Amino acid sequence: MYIDKYIYNRINLVFPYQVGKKISLLFLILFSYCLDGFSQRYNFEQYDIEDGLTQSQVTAITQDNKRRLWISTLGGLSCFNGKQFTDYTKTRGLSSNFILALAAGKNEEIWIGSAKGLSKYDGKSFSNSADTKKWVGALATDKDGTTYCIKAKRLYNASKDGLITISNDTTEIVTALKTDYSGKIWVAVHGKGLYHLERGKWILWPLDEKIKTLVVTNILVDKLNKGKVWFLTPEGIYIAQNHTINKVYNEITSKCNTIAQDGKGSIWIGTNKGAYYITSASIIHFNSKNGFTDNVVNEIFKDIENNIWLGTDGSGLFRFTNNSYVTFDETQGIESRIVMAIAKGPNPGSIWLGSYGGLYEYKQNQKIISVKIPSQNPDSYRINFLYNDRKNNLWLGTPGGGLWRHNGQRLERMDTENEHIAYNAMIEDSGGTIWLSTNHGCLTFDVNTRKLTGITQQFGGGLMELGRDSVILGTQDGARLIVNKKTVTPLKIKGLSGSNILCMLKYKDYVLFGTADYGLVIWNIKTGATKFLNTKSGIASDHIYSLLEDKKGTIWVGTGRGIDRIDPKNFTIIPPQSEDELLVECNQNAILQHDNNVWIGTTRGVIVYGVNPSSEKKVNPYIYINSVNVTPNYKPEYVDGVLTLPYNHNHINISYTGIYLKNPDAVMYRCRLIGLDNKFSLPSSNSSMNFTAIPPGKYTFEVKVITKDGLFSVNTASVAFEILPAYYQTPLFKFFVVILIILLILFIVYIILMLNERRRKLRLKIKLEEQFKIRKQTAEDFHDDLGNKLTRITVLSEVLGSMIDKDDTEKRNILKKIRCNVDELYNGTKDILWSLNPKNDSLDQVLNHIKDFGQEMVNETPILFKFDIDLNNKYTKLSLDMSRNILMIFKESIHNSLKHAKAKVINFEAKLNNGMLLITLQDDGIGFDVAHAKDGHGMNNMYVRAKRINADLKIISNDNGTSVLLLVNFSTLKHFKDA
Template identity: 25%
Template structure:
């Protein structure tokens, strides 16, 4: 209510009603109730009115029923801790924990638990008394104060305690801190020196010439070691800082100090790694497995080892015998190692300044970054609260995560990690924690966690951090497709044909920390996984192809609690006609028709070519058959007749001088008859088969060697198939076999010949062996006859191989690959 009127939210805007009062001091609206018909009944002064759903105002008579409802409302307010006198609401509130919030008569608010003294609530003053008109608690436990001067103020329960200059610190900005065995805090300040602090007193110690401390460490003998930023190392004894290692440059420029189980002190810094046993200083270099020259953290590790990390992202593990690299710089994205927390040999947490949190399980590394929901990847330290959580200092606040959830996430990328981030809304004095010096965070003996910041020390009690368990609802605000606003937020959203640019705006509601709400969104049908949007409240998708989609978004509050339900809207991007299913089907049918038609035409053309080739082949074979028949019937008969007549004439003229000529004529005639028979066989198309070739070679060998009176042993395969062969191929193989037999008769002096013809599925093999004199192997390369053998077989598509040794005879191998049997055409 305001100046006798009311404000109503309409379409996201405040609209004033009851503005027709013209008197200087109109009475205030002191009570409102919702009626059963959806209207609102209000009381202003001594009058009553009604506001319907459309915002129309009308007067109402104070009926007994209305008065009963108003009295019941006053009783409800009183039961909730609100004292009401019927005219103005007294600003008193009892919250859900039982504490009473009261507005003072002269301004301000106090709060007190049962039996406690009221404590003033620190409110942002603006130059005058803090008048309060109303107090109210929301569903998340926040208290809201309505002030006519200062507006609306939200009061949250602080989850971070601050130790600042008002409580004894010498300087607000803190570099590093640690707690000694007596519970005294040693705090390194930005301006130099150390603040020694206890709850009862605070004092300042100057190191030397106002040098700032870069590292603080208490050893097992309760001695305090301090490394200054200029490179010196000091030991605090008898109330004085004594410089150490003044006669050596090792250790120097130290950033971190620790001690192993044997009492050896380890120093890491920009000059590398060094150790001090109490008697001897040793520097570790590349020969010791320490290639890193700029170390930032050194910590003890289980098994009497030391683990250290550097500014390049390298992590080393070892002891005085040497070190090994367990984390290469590229594994940790070359990021500054800001903290190392060894829980066990199989669980070591490493924080980095830029690439988030890393886990080493003794064998492998696992990373947790912003893609895994980490609120900020710029981490300054990592602490264990001994309650199952790891706490991280960061440049964006203090972060908490449950170890069990992190370990589950390392095994399963679908496992969820609930992150908690504390910032200025939770009482953090500044946005960022300070890192780069050690210790950059500390767990106190009482379990409280301490974090150095630029505005004091932030302290958190892990067991008392209240989680906002109210899940943030999320709502769609607007949808744009190709720049056009679609007012209907219920959907579906339909776009023009073609690819579209979609833009969705949304908001998640949280009273406690709306600025901490992060969002995850996806366009189902396009995205398989969720997009991490951070605090961005808009999601855009470029060039989305036609189709049906559903946009889904969820909100996550600052404590990691997700929305109870998704905000979603369906989107239909219409396709161009050439992108529709029926167009694809039509084109597919057309392509299929063209393919089938083209195939049919091509097959028909091939068939015509084959028929034409068969006709030519048949005509050629017919002509060859006619020639072979004529040669056999006419020329062969005539030559046979000449041979017979010559033989008869030779018998009648035994003492004639023509006897030798007649004998020679008879032999020549028989030779010509044999040659003519070979020619007839070669040109006859009926003999173009594998069986004919095998039979003819075997028959020729028997006849030829009988004339030469050389015994022949044959080993010829039976059941030779009728595989078709080209005429030239068939004739070439025969000529090669004849050449081999002819060489045996002419040159070998053999007394026996062995002819072997074998057949496999892949090749025809012919082996012709004699027991003659043989010849030198070198002669095989130069002889014309032997060269003709190989040439003929190569022209036929086969191969020839000769084996011979003087005087062991000669073996000729002829091989011819056979074509695969053709499948019958269906």
């Protein structure tokens, strides 16, 4: 280790200018001063290199914004989260392992002062000052986050690495640097005084001239006493108040190295031989005799939870757990730490302790001493119980070593040596009778005759007086009620039958039975009702070994796994005062109240609690996210503070740490993943969570701490991340898929329709072919048959005409009409036959037929028939219905022009343009009244036929002539063609 070298360097670093003032290390090591609490063992928890501390010589301690402790040593730097240490040395970037000072800066900055200057850790890496020749012996950060340091006896702004002159003296020597409770910077300048930084200016604190002669090595501004400042110097401890300086606590002669104030206002001073705890009432010297160490204490630090940490030179790091209890064990002189009995001693103020290693006496501020028992029997030194009777006699019971009594003068055996009885418990009833519980049953003892009288033969445990004539005996098979020292009756209490009764306590109308099976059984004497308190109710263990009612009425319960307190008003468990509850196994009936303390015998010594324990102000834990790891190996990307991951890297491990330095083992976690489950999980001790196969989406992981005492963390740590969907899971892709499906459906529908259309056309084609054949055959048959008949009529009419007299004009006129009608019928059938012929189903055939009809009709008249047909060389096939209706409309129009219009010119035109067919018949006749003509059959039939083929028919007539216009859509023509 670096003990001598380190002390030498620290002395020369702080006050190298002191010529002739040397520290006598031999004197400091040999001198030891102990005050109140001489033989008690206090509760310190030690952390050394076995626990992960990088080196055992602690020089400085600080705490970052995540509440982690940073501990500097002469072998590197350690970061402590309550459960494990993370070490940093030169191999990880430090300029030197010989570290002397620490301070927490802004954000996650940690400033390190070492033998090679200044270094800074930003949470990821170290940056080192270029000046490596000057030692940095002190560091402090103010409330604004500016860090200052002492380097080569001068003050520097560490953040800017700039020299600061405080007193306008370029040769000034700065000996101490400290931040007070409000974040204000204080410095001590040798020969000048004490300064503090106020709004950017150094202000000299007014004190008497004595301050200029002192070498101030440490400063503490008292938080509870305004204007009170503590100084540590090589000459001792000084307090400055009301502008005067006084030396105090002259009894502390060891060199004082460090000073701190805890949450209760008490002062802690680290010296070259242990530490001192100073309150307004007492001074306690913590050293190796009461649970601490005799080594040099270089640093004392109060964390945000009000824990006190002590850094030593060679023994590592200590934490003072609490002062709600103290312990007496073999380190204070008890040969066996298994203390089986406790009672008030025969001398005022003394406590006697019985163990399996003998009998001991404790007196305030004195060492525990062994009490000699006048017996050669080893069993006489194994104490089962201690009991104080009404005459202040102290009784001892042993397992085979006799029954003893101390009357204030001497210790004598009360039974005979021939009686090998194991005495387990004792009481004195209100009548003065001594009752003993033994392995041979329940006995009474006559003090005068020293005679034992048996009451029961069953193995006995606890004893309790229920009334003036009744005693309850606890056995391994329930409780027995003894009345008038004769009648023995089993107590038939629900849940008590068959139980092993270890202890009993009467409280008002209740009897409390401590069992080894069912916990605590509470029996109401008047009503017979019972109530159970066990591990399900919150009791530390179902093995109840001792019961006591203190002065305040609180019931103390010693169990197999700790100590509980019960409020007797409703028999509920009182929550522990601190998370630092002891896990100890208590011993049967080893419990005593003395003054304001409760003494409890355990397998780890005697635990002493205060009846009025001061409740600690509980500080909530803190939690932070350690890391987010993605598997397979993938370096995550952050977009606007959100972790963004591809769909194939959706296996995530999130590690987190809850900081509760008071009791790290009490930390449990509750977490949730918003986006999958909005409910927090049940408490668990796992400090990481694995999520596998997370579906795409936005998530926020949240975790908080809950302690076993129900204390939640002050914050909830969270990390937001997003799993990006695969291309096939994006909305755009899904949109295209939907569109594709729709198009596919439409295509399928189209295919189906096309197939149906094809089948329809095929059927239509077949139908048309059949119709074509039928029409052709019909036309041929009709032509041949009707022609033959008409020819025969014509021939017969000619024969008849040859037979009629030429002068018979009447008959010849009839024959002429017959021939005329035959000709008209023949001409009419020509149109029918023409229509039935499939070869005439085209548009040009229909129009040409109308033209031919018109020319034929005006052959023997002076009327001029003009025509103009322009179909743009397009062949358009028409259905039979379409061609027939167009033909009949214009035949009727031509007929009307010849019969009624008295026209000179008839103009017939047909134009096909852009799919629209316009057919016009125009004459220059006398015209007619269209509205009146609509009532006629001919005109009406024309409109009906136009409607039948979805065509627009318009007839315009005036004095200049008549125009008939028929507008047919080509698609309509196609529809009628395919219909």
